[in-house]
Amino acid sequence: MIQVEHLTRRYGSQVAVKDLSFTVPTGQICGLLGPNGAGKTTTMNVLTGYLSASEGRVIISGHDILEEPMEARRQLGYLPEQPPLYPEMTVEEYLRFVAELRRVPRTQRAEQVRKAMNRVAAADMAHRLIRNLSKGYRQRVGLAAALLGDPEVLILDEPTVGLDPAQMIEFRALIRQLGRKHTVILSSHILSEVSAVCDQVLILSHGQLTAQGTPDQLAEQLADRTRLQVLVLGNAEIAARAVHGLDGVQEVHAEEENGKTRLEITLNAGADQKQQAAVSLALAAAGCAVLHMETEALSLEDVFLQLTEFDPQEEDPPEPPEADEDGYEDDVVEPDEEEGGPQP
Amino acid sequence: MIAIFKREWKSIFSGMLGYSLCAAYVLVGVLYFWVYNLLNLYPDFGYTLYSTTFAMLVFIPILTVRSLAEERRARTDQLLLTAPVGVPSIILGKYLAMVAVFTVPVAVLGLCPLVMRMYGIVSLAKAYGALFGYWLLGCAGIAIGLFLSGLTENTILAALSTFGVLLLSYLMPGIQTLFTVGSLLALGVFGLLAALAGLLAGIRSRSLTFGMLVFLGLCLALGLLYGLQSAALTSAFSALLGALGLFTPFESFIYGIFSIPAVLYYVSIAALFLFLAGQGLEKRRWN
16 A cells, blocks of 8 residues: 655756655556656655655655655665676576565575576576666566565556566556555656556646546547547448538548448547437438447547647746745845756 | 675676786786785785785776676666665675675685795784785775776776775875865865866755855865964865875784774775765665
8 A cells, every 4th residue: 555645856956756646545556647748657666765855744654754664665676777787797686685675584585586587487597687687687587576475555656668568468467466465656758558457547737737537438438539449331421421411520520432421420528328329310311321329438548648748837937936025025036057956 | 685696696706807906916916916025025914915015906997997887777676676685785795795806816815824924933813813804995995996896887987996095095095195286276176176166066066156165164164274373284285185095904914913003994994985886876765
């Protein structure tokens, strides 16, 4: 279980994450979605205790990450964007090192390392030096390391980046499997991945949470239109004219092909069976037989683009300070030019 | 901590680094031993050790540079800082591994007095006392190297700064004689230090005014001191330089004095810089 309350993180005068609050209940897979620079990695770094929060609290399995760091970290498995691997060690050596770091009792270490390697299908690389592994295998080793100690919470930062399609599918299946017993937060900017794997989606933009919900909920929430794809037998012009005047129809596109017309009808949001029936009857009345009718809901991609296009910072530009009654301006701290962004 | 110790030790000896460093150091030590003690029949092993201390100027930077700077560069510090391991454990684990690596050539050189014994009468207590002081000197130097390595991501910068600091320390007796000349020079150097302090204060508080105030305040204090008691200034300066000279307390070991103050000095330096190294790691979280 992860609880984040009013998390804010600043790098100098730049705010990377602003007033972020969310909860991930146990056993759920939560996706952090956002364009590059939205603050996903910063959020994850704060969640794992690598960075501290400028304001706010993070509670992992009931332990505050800053006040009870040891207990909280024991319940955390972290796979950063670049897995922290030591190139000069072999896979088995590295995993055994991580197991020792994570306080796995000596008697269980070998067993847990073996199980983790089998889980990520990297057992045949056990004695290979990490510097000789391919990117896909390095990700797997990183994930295996995150699994050691059987932590309750798994935090994965862009886990499938750089993998080939087959590996990506395997990885996602693995994450779904893990999600049954662990609480998982994964970040991604691949929408299909998030909608395929996650139970809950958080959309971040410019450091702020702009939407939250299941992939379907989000699509529903933000739909301002529904689209009907209709295939009719008949002339394009007649079909289009028949539908055009109907209630709730915004736009009609017609394309004719071999005597059949493909219509794309954009209706107002909340179009239900009544509208579909009206469209179908209107077409029948005009002499066009309906062969196929399909509703097209708003995809997560459209939701994403819609939500991340607008910049919350542009909504309210800061007003210039005005002089007080006594003629003096309030003290304004100018943002330091050189301090922008994370330090190297 | 033990996990980190084991890993660091294995890592240093996984490639050629550990072996070549230890071999080179033993080579230098044995060379001086051969020339001073065996060829020229000098009975003092302590003096031989003192002559080899320059080798530490190269050994320590190379040894310590990869401890923290490399971790930061390769982002493996993310693993250490998100594991249920405290910062003191991390620092101590790394430090002890490096001390262990340093102990290897020192232990080999420890065989030298026994060789001398075969050919004459040698005070083993004096020789091994000197060896112990020598080892402590190295441990203090390694702590300084660890701290400096944690300040940057750039391994070359870390190595060079460790080398620079140790070199300055090494040349400190010479520098000290330069500065006993006049209190004006001492004033100048202290003035520079005041400027540095002002700069640091200004950067930390992000306010030019505060930095300037600190600088002016210190200058005022220095001016008063110079006007009223310039001798105090020179002696204070001398004392400051003396404290920075890492290699001078070892000299008492050469004369056969097992100097407890020197032992304490080395232990304190090591403790101080280990503490600062830990603070450096913690600071990264809050930045």
